[in-house]
Amino acid sequence: MKDDLTNRIDEIMSLIDVGEKPRFYECEQFIELIPAFTEKHSVEETREFLEYLGSPDLGMKIIHVAGTNGKGSVCNYLSEILRQAGFSVGMFTSPHLVKLTERFCINGKPIEDNTFCDIFAKLLIRINGYKQGEYFPTYFEFLFFMAMLLYSEHPVDFLVLETGLGGRLDATNSIHEPILDVITEIGMDHMQYLGNTISEIAAEKAGIIRNNVPLVFLNKREGSTEVIEKRAQEMGAKVYRVEPEFSYDIVPIPDEAGNICIDFSYESQYDNYCGLRLQTIAKFQTENAAISIMCTRALRDLGIKISENDIRFGLRKAKWGGRMELILPGIYVDGAHNVDGMDAFLESAKEVPCERHRYLLFGAVSDKQYHLMIRKILESRLFDRVYIAVLNTSRTASESQLRAAIESETSRLDGDLNIRFSYYDGVRDALMDILTDRGAGDVVFAAGSLYLVGQVRETLGIMPGN
Numbered sequence: 001m002k003d004d005l006t007n008r009i010d011e012i013m014s015l016i017d018v019g020e021k022p023r024f025y026e027c028e029q030f031i032e033l034i035p036a037f038t039e040k041h042s043v044e045e046t047r048e049f050l051e052y053l054g055s056p057d058l059g060m061k062i063i064h065v066a067g068t069n070g071k072g073s074v075c076n077y078l079s080e081i082l083r084q085a086g087f088s089v090g091m092f093t094s095p096h097l098v099k100l101t102e103r104f105c106i107n108g109k110p111i112e113d114n115t116f117c118d119i120f121a122k123l124l125i126r127i128n129g130y131k132q133g134e135y136f137p138t139y140f141e142f143l144f145f146m147a148m149l150l151y152s153e154h155p156v157d158f159l160v161l162e163t164g165l166g167g168r169l170d171a172t173n174s175i176h177e178p179i180l181d182v183i184t185e186i187g188m189d190h191m192q193y194l195g196n197t198i199s200e201i202a203a204e205k206a207g208i209i210r211n212n213v214p215l216v217f218l219n220k221r222e223g224s225t226e227v228i229e230k231r232a233q234e235m236g237a238k239v240y241r242v243e244p245e246f247s248y249d250i251v252p253i254p255d256e257a258g259n260i261c262i263d264f265s266y267e268s269q270y271d272n273y274c275g276l277r278l279q280t281i282a283k284f285q286t287e288n289a290a291i292s293i294m295c296t297r298a299l300r301d302l303g304i305k306i307s308e309n310d311i312r313f314g315l316r317k318a319k320w321g322g323r324m325e326l327i328l329p330g331i332y333v334d335g336a337h338n339v340d341g342m343d344a345f346l347e348s349a350k351e352v353p354c355e356r357h358r359y360l361l362f363g364a365v366s367d368k369q370y371h372l373m374i375r376k377i378l379e380s381r382l383f384d385r386v387y388i389a390v391l392n393t394s395r396t397a398s399e400s401q402l403r404a405a406i407e408s409e410t411s412r413l414d415g416d417l418n419i420r421f422s423y424y425d426g427v428r429d430a431l432m433d434i435l436t437d438r439g440a441g442d443v444v445f446a447a448g449s450l451y452l453v454g455q456v457r458e459t460l461g462i463m464p465g466n
Helices: 003-017 024-036 043-052 071-084 113-128 139-153 198-208 222-235 285-301 308-317 339-351 370-380 399-412 427-437 450-460
Strands: 062-066 089-092 104-106 158-162 180-183 215-218 239-242 247-254 260-267 272-278 325-328 331-334 358-362 385-389 420-424 443-447
Touching (some): 024 113, 062 198, 071 089, 071 285, 089 139, 104 139, 180 198, 215 285, 247 285, 325 450, 331 339, 331 450, 339 370, 339 443, 420 427, 427 450, 443 450
Parallel strands (some): 062 180, 180 215, 358 385, 385 420
Antiparallel strands (some): 247 260
16 A cells, blocks of 8 residues: 555544544545555455445345446436335435535435545544555445445435446445346447447446346347346346337426426336426436336336336436536536437437527546547537536546547538637636626537536536535
């Protein structure tokens, strides 16, 4: 273990030893330090430490969710349906938009700072006493272990657990036995870790499938479906297949407050519901809602009582930040961070009423296919002006990388794009210029990364859920 991390551990442990609890900013600073000094562990090593913690997962009803796109939305929709049915629900998701506590929800609300600090201190004590201090988890592993301690000390009826990256080798796959496995849309993302084809990526995601544990998955790409169903058959998992056409009659409609919502119907071999509503303008969310509805069918087959009204009102109440979200009048943010996500964002942006100009704030991280996302943006010809911002993260794509991508993609297109590009060192300056430039009837969008969504929210002083 590197000296800097060791010294920081010693500082915090000295506080704990005299009965003081570290403050939230100290916990946050420590966690942000972790990536520089740790390497990912195997699932077996992660499970070994989880067992050292007392295997807190063994007493939990865990719904394990993997996939490329839509994981967080499915987690949120399903959590709200379960809450509507009268159950207490924990939800562990990533990443956060503004504050670390967003990753740990109990009954729809992020945990309090004091609770976060308490769990942090308890985990650090346990890590410090494990293998003479020679073991330390990665950033995501640390947060996952915090979640396991949190939900063991604050029990819930169900824990909806989202994978971080992949599935087979993900830290969350160290849990012993979930009650339900879920795989959302499979797409091209994180190829440097998961593989270069849909089939290879699907195989990694399908690694969460357990012996005799029911599986819900979205049948959207033949290459992924074949892999997932083969793995499910090998594991003896009952399969609940969600087809994209299960959601139909999808219509944008204003609600009582004048906000655009989506009304749709759902029909599968099990259930048929008409007149469902989502608090979003994004049509793609009906697919994620369909996955969550199928999850309720799998849970009901396990004897869990969930009614049609629970589904209907749970979906209607659900809000998920950063997914084609209206945060202020005329300002939408979307966490699209890969090609499939960008396609979905652009399709939704077309549906937003606009009297004059559409402006786009774009930023991306360097390990994503930002050049292909830029291609999609330019080909859409939706935006009159694009503001390019460098993100406040070590992973950001630089201004020179983004400039080069835009020049390259612009040269590929025929005809005059008639788009004005502006470049900025940070999100704040870009956003301030957008707010100055826009006039009545203009609509502003921000997309390209969840980091971007978080930094827009932070700049405007808007916390998720507000």
